[in-house]
Amino acid sequence: MGKKDIITKEYMEDTEVFADVFNHMIYQGEKVIEPEKLKELDTANVVIPHGADGAEVPYQKYRDIFKVLCAMEDENAVYLLLGVENQSKVHFAMPVKNMVYDSLGYTAQVQKAEASHRKARQEKDPKEKKPDSAEFLSGFYREDRLLPIITVVVYFGADNWAAPRSLHEMLVVQDEEILTLVPDYRINLIAPAELSEEELEHFASSFREVMQFIKASIDKKKMKQLVEANAAFETMDRKAVRVMEEMTGVKLEREEKEEKVNVCKAFRDIKEEERAEGRNEGKECEQRLTKYLLQDNRIEDLKRSLDDEDFRSKLLKEYGIE
Structure with missing residues (x-):
């Protein structure tokens, strides 16, 4: 089984x-x-x-x-x-x-x-x-x-x-x-x-x-709307949450000893973690771009990329940074 x-x-x-x-x-x-x-x-x-x-x-x-x-x-x-x-x-x-x-x-x-x-x-x-x-x-x-x-x-x-x-x-x-x-x-x-x-x-x-x-x-957007609009998700039985996690692949962080799980809070925490991870990945990409531009002595392009988001995106693609 x-x-x-x-x-x-x-x-x-x-x-x-x-x-x-x-x-x-x-x-x-x-x-x-x-x-x-x-x-x-x-x-x-x-x-x-x-x-x-x-x-x-x-x-x-x-x-x-x-x-x-x-x-x-x-x-x-x-x-x-x-x-x-x-x-x-x-x-x-x-x-x-x-x-x-x-x-x-x-x-x-x-x-x-x-x-x-x-x-x-x-x-x-x-x-x-x-x-x-x-x-x-x-x-x-x-x-x-x-x-x-x-x-x-x-x-x-x-x-x-x-x-x-x-x-x-x-x-x-x-x-x-x-x-x-x-x-x-x-x-x-x-x-x-x-x-x-x-x-x-x-x-x-x-x-x-x-x-x-x-x-x-x-549809992750519909799932987020459902959870936020329904108060029942604030006190979900742990066994029910395990089924939801296993069948959808959405990991709802919680203390294993808790019998009731606040899915609404867990969902917000997950979204915040995803945003934080995105910000960290963005910083890493910018640091790599800066390194490559300095190595190629493209000082003016580096300065421009600090204020011009479209130009920075173009440079990231040019260097294959994702």
Whole structure:
């Protein structure tokens, strides 16, 4: 796992950020999913698909982040399995990758139901009904139900997602009559460059500022205006700032022990340092020019260059000084 993957995973594990993403994706920003009702699950899904002659082959895949939501609706518990895939680069097979993860998740649920029924029968649990032949064969009873799995892909790049967003886009056949018989699989995608201003307002956590910062990073002037106009950047979470730095290449100086970072101040400090470096480089160039002019005994040109900026620039080019 690369540095970018580690940093984005650590950030997205925050339950407030995680809930924020799914409230946007499912409820258009309405605060329905509460962070405290999220419980993290093991991201390793292990299933046992049947091979030749009934042989069982362990198969394991890892999601980036996987959580279960338990909410209350009409006095009944409602569960959702929520997964996030973080991408620092586009993935041209993302629909298949997500489809595998989700399929393994559903397969694991079916196997868990089958194991639960088998255990209940072995222990002669009086609450366990006697299955008919079809139920016994599948291990999944008529009354059994699966928990819905929702996977969201969060792309942390500043450009558009230039890769397939559905299984159908990846197929060599585009005949509509054939495709009607091939189930499609679309990814749920969040990409900064594709978020409108209205959609960005759906977010209530630092995720909004992270998306805004990455989106504006292709234009340094817009990025500066964004930071200066938004007070939220004055107290940014350190994990969020690490994501912003890593994904944009903008180094925001700070004390590593600080939990909150003033991005506005850091941005001003960086600009001042850049200006200071520019002034120092300018002085070094002028000193080199003076040295060369004295060596060539061009005293009059040296005197003129002190007051004539255009003439000085011409001399710098003449001597190849940059």
